[in-house]
Amino acid sequence: MLTWDELRGRRDIIAAIDWQMTPQEAFESYQLKGREGWRARSLPQVYFFYLSVWRGQAKVLLVRRAIKDSEEIAEAPVPADLRAALAARAEGEQMPRGQIALDQAIRDWLRAELGV
Numbered sequence: 001m002l003t004w005d006e007l008r009g010r011r012d013i014i015a016a017i018d019w020q021m022t023p024q025e026a027f028e029s030y031q032l033k034g035r036e037g038w039r040a041r042s043l044p045q046v047y048f049f050y051l052s053v054w055r056g057q058a059k060v061l062l063v064r065r066a067i068k069d070s071e072e073i074a075e076a077p078v079p080a081d082l083r084a085a086l087a088a089r090a091e092g093e094q095m096p097r098g099q100i101a102l103d104q105a106i107r108d109w110l111r112a113e114l115g116v
Contacts, residue, residue, distance in 0.1 A: 007062065007074040007114075013047060014114050017062070019107055021048035023099035026065045043067050049076065049110060051086050054098035058083040060106060076113070082106050 007013065029043060045066040052059050060076040060083065082105055090100040102110075110116075 001072055002074040004074060004077055013062075013073065014116060017047045017049070017116075019048075019111070021046055022101035023048075023050045024101070026063075026070075030065055030067055030070075047073065049102055049106075051083060051090075051100040051102060051106070052098055053087050053090075053100060058087045060102070060110070076110055078106055078109055082109060 002010065026046065026048060043066075045064055047062060047064050049060055049062050052061050058080075060078040062073040062076065064071045064073050086100060086103050086106060089103070
């Protein structure tokens with residue numbers, strides 16, 4: 001996994017981030033329907049951020065998702081108050097395995113930090 005400073009230097013990854021992708025959309029788009037399903041799909045890989053609240057932790061992760069796998073690329077040092085506010089608003093919502101789509105406040109913070 002890249003450090004936040006390393007990610008800031010990776011303009012190729014930053015340029016490829018899909019700021020509108022949600023964990024739900026990624027799951028629905030990239031899930032495999034059957035044993036050989038990936039052969040019929042030609043979806044490009046996508047980078048996106050989400051708030052992970054898995055096991056009681058609230059952290060913002062950048063993930064690379066492809067048809068066959070996914071990988072955590074970096075953890076963003078988003079201020080705790082922004083993370084807590086989003087986690088509280090999303091409490092009780094249906095979400096894939098503790099993965100919450102970002103709100104505008106966190107997206108704005110990330111864009112400013114990454115110079116987008």
